[in-house]
Amino acid sequence: MTDFIRRRPLISAVVALLTLFIIVSAFPIIPETKQAVVVQFGKPSRILGNTKAGINYRIPFFENIVWIDKRVQSVDMDRQQVLSTDQRRLEVDAFARYRIVNPLLMYIRARDETRLQAALVPILGSEIRNELGKQQFVALLSPERQGVMENVRASLDRVAAQYGARIIDVRIKKADLPDGTPLQSAFDRMRTAREQEARSIRAEGAKRAQIIRADADAEAARVYANSFGKDVDFYEFYRAMQSYQITFLGDGNEPPAGTNIILSPQNDYLKEFTGRGR
Amino acid sequence: MPLFFNDSPPYSNGMTLLSGLGPRARAFFSDIKGPWGPAGGDEPEGGENPQSGPWGQPPKRKRSGPSAPRQVTSLDDFLRKSRERFGGNGGGFSGGPSGKLIKWGIAGLALLWLIFTSFAVVAPGERGVVTQFGRYSRTLGPGVGFTLPAPIERVQKVDVENIRNLELGSASTETLMLTGDQNIIDLAYSVRWNIRDPELYLFQLAQPEETIREVAEAAMRAVIANYSLDQAIGEGRGDIESRVTQTMQRILDAYRAGVIVQGVAIRQADPPQAVNEAFKEVTAAQQQAQSYINQANAYATQLTQKAQGEAAAFDKVYEQYSLAPDVTRRRMYYETMERVLQNVDKTIIEAPGVTPYLPLPEVQKRPQQQQQPQQQSQPQPQRGAGQ
Numbered sequence: 001m002t003d004f005i006r007r008r009p010l011i012s013a014v015v016a017l018l019t020l021f022i023i024v025s026a027f028p029i030i031p032e033t034k035q036a037v038v039v040q041f042g043k044p045s046r047i048l049g050n051t052k053a054g055i056n057y058r059i060p061f062f063e064n065i066v067w068i069d070k071r072v073q074s075v076d077m078d079r080q081q082v083l084s085t086d087q088r089r090l091e092v093d094a095f096a097r098y099r100i101v102n103p104l105l106m107y108i109r110a111r112d113e114t115r116l117q118a119a120l121v122p123i124l125g126s127e128i129r130n131e132l133g134k135q136q137f138v139a140l141l142s143p144e145r146q147g148v149m150e151n152v153r154a155s156l157d158r159v160a161a162q163y164g165a166r167i168i169d170v171r172i173k174k175a176d177l178p179d180g181t182p183l184q185s186a187f188d189r190m191r192t193a194r195e196q197e198a199r200s201i202r203a204e205g206a207k208r209a210q211i212i213r214a215d216a217d218a219e220a221a222r223v224y225a226n227s228f229g230k231d232v233d234f235y236e237f238y239r240a241m242q243s244y245q246i247t248f249l250g251d252g253n254e255p256p257a258g259t260n261i262i263l264s265p266q267n268d269y270l271k272e273f274t275g276r277g278r
Numbered sequence: 279m280p281l282f283f284n285d286s287p288p289y290s291n292g293m294t295l296l297s298g299l300g301p302r303a304r305a306f307f308s309d310i311k312g313p314w315g316p317a318g319g320d321e322p323e324g325g326e327n328p329q330s331g332p333w334g335q336p337p338k339r340k341r342s343g344p345s346a347p348r349q350v351t352s353l354d355d356f357l358r359k360s361r362e363r364f365g366g367n368g369g370g371f372s373g374g375p376s377g378k379l380i381k382w383g384i385a386g387l388a389l390l391w392l393i394f395t396s397f398a399v400v401a402p403g404e405r406g407v408v409t410q411f412g413r414y415s416r417t418l419g420p421g422v423g424f425t426l427p428a429p430i431e432r433v434q435k436v437d438v439e440n441i442r443n444l445e446l447g448s449a450s451t452e453t454l455m456l457t458g459d460q461n462i463i464d465l466a467y468s469v470r471w472n473i474r475d476p477e478l479y480l481f482q483l484a485q486p487e488e489t490i491r492e493v494a495e496a497a498m499r500a501v502i503a504n505y506s507l508d509q510a511i512g513e514g515r516g517d518i519e520s521r522v523t524q525t526m527q528r529i530l531d532a533y534r535a536g537v538i539v540q541g542v543a544i545r546q547a548d549p550p551q552a553v554n555e556a557f558k559e560v561t562a563a564q565q566q567a568q569s570y571i572n573q574a575n576a577y578a579t580q581l582t583q584k585a586q587g588e589a590a591a592f593d594k595v596y597e598q599y600s601l602a603p604d605v606t607r608r609r610m611y612y613e614t615m616e617r618v619l620q621n622v623d624k625t626i627i628e629a630p631g632v633t634p635y636l637p638l639p640e641v642q643k644r645p646q647q648q649q650q651p652q653q654q655s656q657p658q659p660q661r662g663a664g665q
Contacts, residue, residue, distance in 0.1 A: 029411050030411075030413070031409065032409065032413065032414050032477075033480075052413065053409075053413035054411045054413035055412070069484060070481075071481065071483055072482055072484060072489070072533045072534075073484045074488070074489065074492065097489070141456055141458060141460070142458070145504075168533060171496035172499060173499065174455075174499060175456060176454060176455075176456065177456065177462070186460070186461070186462055187462070187552045187553050190462065190507075190556070191552075191553045194557055194560050195556055197563070198556075198562070201560065201564050201566075201567050202563045204567060205563075205567020205568065205571055208571050208574070209570040210574070211574075212574035212577075213574050213577055216574075216577060216579075216581045216582055219581075219582050219585070220581045220582055220584070221585075223582070223586055223589045224585055224588070227589035227593050228589070228592060230593075230596060231596060231600075234599055234603075235592070237611075238595060238610070241610055241611065244614055244615075244618050245617055248618040248622060249618060259623070260623045261622050261623065262625040263624060263626045264626075265626060265627070269615050270626070
């Protein structure tokens with residue numbers, strides 16, 4: 001054999017490569033992330049690596065391998081407008097996660113993964129529209145609570161099962177008010193609500209301020225009455241004296257207006273001025 | 279022989295073999311950038327820099343001064359020649375020494391292959407996921423781990439300690455979300471996560487990062503829908519963050535993602551730009567209301583203090599007054615009158631029964647001349663109480 005290689009190196013190299021190729025293709029390595037459908041002249045015969053990854057075998061040239069992803073994959077829905085039972089619109093963006101559990105079925109029904117996705121997208125959209133359309137708008141905001149998403153998942157799963165896939169979950173990524181009037185009116189509502197709040201806060205503040213002032217006035221009146229009520233006559237006199245002083249001399253803060261006083265000698269103050277004799 | 283080295287003096291066969299192996303092997307090396315080249319990992323550019331090969335090949339012959347250019351030429355020459363030879367006919371292999379050469383080369387390559395692929399250096403914070411013919415077999419911790427050589431076992435290194443940060447929403451663009459009370463909030467938040475199970479992370483999710491992003495969005499939307507706008511902006515933030523973290527973890531665990539969500543941080547939770555003014559208005563109103571109350575409080579304090587002061591003063595005076603009412607009354611009267619009258623212009627008219635002509639304008643002028651132009655009030659004649 002060594003002689004043959006020495007004499008015909010090119011041929012032996014080709015033969016060696018060919019053997020290597022056959023060996024490699026006869027024992028395909030199935031990674032953890034993938035599974036494979038073995039197709040015999042277009043007819044799928046068996047599945048490799050559905051449960052266990054690792055090295056496997058096939059008959060070269062007779063059996064072809066179609067690789068199918070085993071991991072969790074996502075199908076993303078286009079934004080959909082959903083109309084609630086109370087005729088309000090919501091724009092919903094959702095995704096579903098699925099895993100291909102039966103690659104054989106998937107290969108027969110959908111051929112490849114892109115076609116599977118293409119089949120799932122419209123169903124996901126319509127299921128979401130249907131299920132959410134049965135709800136009130138308020139319920140749409142958290143459809144998880146009502147089990148709505150579980151319903152969507154179950155219906156989508158029924159369809160996906162025909163393609164050998166299993167839906168793990170369906171989730172709403174975004175739920176927004178559509179641009180234009182609905183969004184604008186929501187903004188208006190928010191704005192007016194805040195304006196109302198601002199006004200009521202101001203009014204409340206003013207009310208409390210007024211009460212505080214009134215309380216203080218009452219308290220002052222009480223204190224005055226307590227004190228001055230002891231002798232009304234003396235209070236009259238005492239207050240008059242204070243009043244004169246403030247009126248003519250000022251209270252210390254502002255100088256009083258210029259004053260001229262014209263006194264008659266009959267004035268009580270001047271009764272001594274004219275002399276006792278009179 | 280002459281095909282190989284034109285310029286070399288005739289060597290013995292063995293020497294030719296040795297010196298021929300050097301460039302040969304180099305030629306091989308330069309071709310190998312294959313799958314296992316980078317797998318060498320920590321070996322500094324082993325595949326690219328054959329002169330300092332790790333397997334003890336004597337380094338390239340030192341160039342000695344003047345002969346250097348000639349050597350380069352001879353090397354070029356050699357490469358060209360050998361290329362011709364490889365491209366030309368396969369007959370060149372039939373020679374005894376070149377057959378040995380192939381064996382040596384193959385043996386060397388196999389050795390290299392073994393060395394480079396049967397151990398893996400796993401950095402701290404990394405894990406090496408070992409697959410045996412594609413099937414998961416074990417996970418290597420940090421350090422040097424030994425595996426079976428390449429086609430049988432492969433190592434994928436995954437950084438597990440590094441906490442990644444995923445930013446959702448930004449300060450510049452609005453990410454609007456509906457809150458439970460049907461208001462709209464502008465949110466920006468970030469998710470910190472790292473890998474818990476590298477094998478799950480590698481094998482279970484088709485697009486891990488994209489998945490985490492979508493899950494974060496879905497979880498945040500679901501959680502926000504249970505809070506009112508005021509809560510989301512204000513005190514509910516911490517609750518929202520922890521609930522989103524829990525929700526994300528639950529969803530990702532259902533995918534068997536092998537990921538830990540370390541935490542969610544809300545960077546920004548604001549009302550949308552379109553209504554922000556109205557929200558500021560509320561804050562302003564709160565301030566204003568508070569200032570009303572403050573003013574009222576100030577007034578109240580002032581008033582009560584004044585009342586108490588005046589009452590106390592009155593009480594004290596009254597105490598004294600009640601001891602000697604008449605005298606005190608007169609004294610107070612005169613004292614007050616003194617103070618009142620000492621600083622004002624006084625006119626005393628001592629003509630009973632006669633109404634004199636009062637030059638009132640003249641009276642008014644006098645204060646003006648005295649540089650008191652501020653306020654001119656009509657002087658009011660005070661009538662005595664006794665009149």
